[in-house]
Structure formats: C-alpha cells, structure tokens
Amino acid sequence: MTAASDFRALEAANRRESAVLVAAMIAILAALGFGLDVWAGSIRIADGSLSGFPLLTIFALIFGAVQAVISFYGGAGLVLLSVHARPPTPDTIQHQRVLDTINEMAIAARMPPPRAYLMDDPAPNAFATGRDPAHSVICVTQGLVDTMDREELQGVIGHEMSHIRDYDIRTMMMVAVMVGGIAMLSDFFFRMMFYSGGGGRRSRNDKNDGGGAIFVVYLATLILAVVAPFFARLVAMAISRQREYLADASSVEFTRNPHALLRALEQIAKSESPLKAATSGTGHLFIVNPREGLREDRERFFDNLLSTHPPLTKRIERLRAMLGAPGQATAVAHS
Amino acid sequence: MGYIVLLIVAAIVVCAIAAYNSLVRLRNEIDGSWRQIDVQLKRRHDLIPNLVEAVKGYMQYERDTLNQVVEARAKAVNASDQGTRIAAENQLSAGIGRLLAVMENYPQLKADENVLRLQEELTTTENQIAFARQAYNDVVLSLNTRIQTFPSNLIAGNFGFHAAEYFKAAPEDQAVPKVDLAMGAPRVQ
Numbered sequence: 423m424t425a426a427s428d429f430r431a432l433e434a435a436n437r438r439e440s441a442v443l444v445a446a447m448i449a450i451l452a453a454l455g456f457g458l459d460v461w462a463g464s465i466r467i468a469d470g471s472l473s474g475f476p477l478l479t480i481f482a483l484i485f486g487a488v489q490a491v492i493s494f495y496g497g498a499g500l501v502l503l504s505v506h507a508r509p510p511t512p513d514t515i516q517h518q519r520v521l522d523t524i525n526e527m528a529i530a531a532r533m534p535p536p537r538a539y540l541m542d543d544p545a546p547n548a549f550a551t552g553r554d555p556a557h558s559v560i561c562v563t564q565g566l567v568d569t570m571d572r573e574e575l576q577g578v579i580g581h582e583m584s585h586i587r588d589y590d591i592r593t594m595m596m597v598a599v600m601v602g603g604i605a606m607l608s609d610f611f612f613r614m615m616f617y618s619g620g621g622g623r624r625s626r627n628d629k630n631d632g633g634g635a636i637f638v639v640y641l642a643t644l645i646l647a648v649v650a651p652f653f654a655r656l657v658a659m660a661i662s663r664q665r666e667y668l669a670d671a672s673s674v675e676f677t678r679n680p681h682a683l684l685r686a687l688e689q690i691a692k693s694e695s696p697l698k699a700a701t702s703g704t705g706h707l708f709i710v711n712p713r714e715g716l717r718e719d720r721e722r723f724f725d726n727l728l729s730t731h732p733p734l735t736k737r738i739e740r741l742r743a744m745l746g747a748p749g750q751a752t753a754v755a756h757s
Numbered sequence: 758m759g760y761i762v763l764l765i766v767a768a769i770v771v772c773a774i775a776a777y778n779s780l781v782r783l784r785n786e787i788d789g790s791w792r793q794i795d796v797q798l799k800r801r802h803d804l805i806p807n808l809v810e811a812v813k814g815y816m817q818y819e820r821d822t823l824n825q826v827v828e829a830r831a832k833a834v835n836a837s838d839q840g841t842r843i844a845a846e847n848q849l850s851a852g853i854g855r856l857l858a859v860m861e862n863y864p865q866l867k868a869d870e871n872v873l874r875l876q877e878e879l880t881t882t883e884n885q886i887a888f889a890r891q892a893y894n895d896v897v898l899s900l901n902t903r904i905q906t907f908p909s910n911l912i913a914g915n916f917g918f919h920a921a922e923y924f925k926a927a928p929e930d931q932a933v934p935k936v937d938l939a940m941g942a943p944r945v946q
C-alpha cells in the first residue's frame with residue numbers, strides 16, 4: 423500500500439513539475455523576448471510607461487509554445503529518430519526475449535507494455551521516453567541485448583518502467599525542451615547585442631529620457647541570458663539525479679531481486695565501448711549517461727552538480743545495501 | 758452551532774464515499790489481476806503439448822519428467838474448483854521448472870530453432886505468471902489492509918467487502934520466486 427501511494431505521490435509531483443517547468447520556460451522566454459524588444463526599439467520606455475508593439479516578445483512566446491507542443495506530442499519520435507532507433511525484429515530469439523521481458527515487467531508494474539525499440543550500438547545502455555504510460559517507448563542497445571542475461575535485462579527494463587510509471591519521462595522530455603529553448607534564445611540575444619548593435623542606438627536617439635530604465639532592462643536581460651541556461655541546467659540535473667535512485671529502487675520493487683539490476687550496472691561499468699549516438703540533448707535519458715561516461719573519480723562537488731546521474735559506484739553501493747536490508751526479505755515473502 | 762454539526766456530518770460523508778470508492782477500485786483491480794494470471798495459465802496450457810511434442814524425440818530418457826508435465830496439465834485443465842486448480846497449476850509449475858532444467862542437458866535442443874522458440878515462450882509465460890501473481894498478491898495485501906484498518910473497516914463491514922485470498926505458491930516456488938532457466942541457472946529443487 424505504501425509503495426502504491428508513494429508512486430501516486432511521485433506521479434503527481436512529476437505532473438506538477440512538468441507544468442512548473444513549462445510555466446518557468448514561458449516566463450523566461452517572455453523576459454528574454456522583452457529584452458530583445460527593448461533592444462530592437464520596438465518597445466520604448468518613456469517616463470515610466472511602455473509604448474510600441476512587443477513583436478519579439480510575442481515571437482519568443484510562440485516559439486516556446488510551438489516547441490512545447492511539438493515536444494509533448496512528437497518528442498519521443500524525435501528522440502528515437504536522433505539516436506537512429508528501429509523496431510526490433512521478433513524473428514530472432516534474442517529480440518523476442520527483449521519484447522518478452524518488457525511484457526513481464528509491464529505485468530509486474532501493472533502497466534500497459536511500452537513499445538520496444540532497438541539501437542545498433544555495441545555499448546550496453548537503455549532509455550525510456552514518451553509523454554505518458556500509454557504513449558511510452560523503451561529503447562535498448564544491441565550491446566545490452568548481447569551482454570545481459572534475462573535477469574539483468576529485467577533489472578534494466580524495470581528501471582525504465584519505473585521512469586514511465588512515475589511520469590519521469592514527461593518531466594525529462596520537458597527539461598530537454600526547456601534547457602534547449604532557453605539556450606537557443608539566450609544565444610540569439612547575445613548575437614543581437616554584440617553583432618548587430620543597430621537597434622539600441624536608434625531608440626536612444628528618441629531621447630525622451632527613460633535611458634536609466636532602458637539600461638536596467640538591458641542589464642536584467644543580459645544577466646538573465648547568462649544565468650538562465652545555467653540555472654535551467656542545474657535544476658534539471660538535480661531533479662534527474664534523485665529520479666535515478668528512485669528508479670533503481672522501483673526496479674527492485676518490480677523484480678524483487680536486487681541482484682538483477684546490481685549485476686546489470688556492474689556489467690555497464692565494465693563495458694568499454696562508449697555510446698556514439700547520444701548527444702548532450704539525449705544523454706540524460708539513458709540508464710547510465712553515456713556523456714558522463716563511467717568516470718569513477720566523479721567525487722568533486724562541481725562535477726556532481728552538473729551530472730544528470732549519480733556516480734555508478736554510488737548506485738551500485740545502494741543496491742548492495744538493499745541486499746543486506748531485512749526490509750527486503752518481507753517484500754519477497756508476500757509473493 | 759448547527760453549521761458545525763452540518764460540516765462534521767458532511768466531512769464524514771465525504772470520507773465514507775472516498776473509502777468506499779477506493780475499496781471498489783481495489784476489488785476491481787484484484788479481478789483484473791486475477792484475469793491476467795488466468796490468461797497466462799491458459800497460454801501455458803496451450804504451449805505444453807507443442808513443447809512436449811517438439812522435445813519428445815530428443816529426450817528419450819526423460820519420459821517421467823515429460824509425463825509428469827502432461828499429467829499436471831491435464832489435472833489443471835480439468836479441475837472443477839479453484840482449490841484443486843491452484844494445486845494442479847503449482848504442480849505444473851514445478852514440472853515445467855524441472856523440464857526446462859533438464860533441457861539444458863541436451864545440447865542438440867539448442868540447435869533446434871523451433872524448440873528454442875517454444876522454450877523462450879514457455880520461460881516468459883512462467884515469468885509472467887510469477888509477476889502477475891506478485892502483482893495480484895500486492896493488490897490483495899492493499900485491500901485486506903484497508904478492510905482491517907480504521908476507518909475503512911467500518912465501510913467494508915457494512916457493504917460486504919471480504920478479505921481476498923492470496924495466490925499462494927507451492928513451497929519450492931517460495932524459495933525461488935523467479936523462474937529463469939533460459940540463462941542456464943538450474944533451479945533449486
């Protein structure tokens with residue numbers, strides 16, 4: 423019962439977080455758009471009142487809205503496209519085993535089975551994406567299929583299933599969009615400021631005073647443009663790291679077998695081939711972030727702050743602790 | 758004063774409705790979980806004759822194991838009440854576990870695509886039964902806890918909600934809850 427209410431609370435928290443992230447993105451985009459408007463002279467500040475048509479603000483908002491809608495409905499497809507995923511071929515027993523394992527874990531999680539996809543990459547890894555459990559996808563690499571036995575596969579897929587059940591997939595998709603959108607607009611703002619340089623002087627020539635207010639707006643927008651992408655990233659990373667521990671724990675709840683995921687993570691830690699298809703936009707989706715790699719020495723504070731996943735060694739440590747915990751024995755006894 | 762009484766009554770009614778609804782939801786979830794198990798058990802009944810037919814030729818010396826599986830299946834299919842059926846299904850699970858384990862001793866089977874396919878299908882069916890049973894028992898635990906704890910026990914008592922039965926596994930199943938023989942680890946008997 424506690425497990426069930428726990429995940430309902432998580433799901434609610436994730437729905438809330440997704441909405442807050444989108445709202446935050448809209449606010450930041452509007453602020454950046456407004457700064458651009460003032461810079462370009464389409465908005466004039468005189469005697470503490472505003473005049474003119476906020477064309478660029480509206481443009482920024484439309485840009486954000488379109489991006490949010492596209493990513494909400496098409497994000498999963500875009501991610502799959504960008505990593506060159508394809509449907510598995512069930513006529514090989516190896517791929518049939520992946521499809522079967524996904525069905526098994528869907529039953530354990532009491533969820534509809536997600537669609538399966540495959541990446542032709544020798545590095546063992548996996549990710550889940552989609553907007554809700556009914557529109558979800560689990561993608562595994564050929565390397566994962568080759569190196570993992572059934573039990574390990576169950577552990578990895580259980581981890582992904584938990585991301586789907588708790589709506590982490592939606593939050594992470596929105597995070598990717600938000601970080602990307604803000605970074606793009608900030609970049610655009612800098613280009614406007616440093617390379618065009620035309621608009622601002624024109625508005626200053628109007629000379630209806632308001633120069634101080636304009637300066638404040640510039641400064642605020644400039645700071646926002648510098649800081650927003652960085653903070654967006656920081657918040658996203660902090661959310662993500664916590665979710666990974668939770669998904670590891672839920673995987674054990676589904677399989678009732680801490681060994682399954684433990685051995686899988688140890689296998690991934692041992693593997694040496696890096697995943698090629700992952701970019702900075704998709705790296706955080708995987709069970710082990712291929713961009714952060716398998717660095718063992720990630721103990722420094724700043725490195726941890728900017729990583730989407732906790733260090734693999736820490737995750738393995740926590741799973742080991744579960745093996746020794748007496749609480750686990752009672753969970754098994756119920757089945 | 759009258760308002761306060763009214764508010765308290767309204768709060769109690771709202772709580773009662775919420776408790777009733779969650780009891781109904783859990784009872785329906787139990788039915789759904791049971792159907793899930795049932796589907797898998799039927800799938801297993803359909804698979805066994807095919808697998809036995811496919812391996813019979815290779816496994817001349819395993820007549821006993823094969824016969825046990827076939828007999829347990831027949832008993833499960835023909836069971837008239839729930840109790841005998843669960844007992845027969847548990848016996849069948851044990852038999853299939855043994856069969857899949859001894860199949861590991863016949864390397865020729867690994868070369869037979871048809872056998873491998875049936876083996877994969879049977880393995881996943883076994884796993885799905887185990888996970889469905891686990892899910893079923895989790896929901897039963899939730900319902901029974903609700904029925905026994907205050908305040909939902911009052912609602913449960915008045916509206917005829919009864920504690921549900923756990924799907925108990927055979928003793929050897931409890932020692933090793935997951936059947937996973939395709940990976941080559943023989944089951945402890």
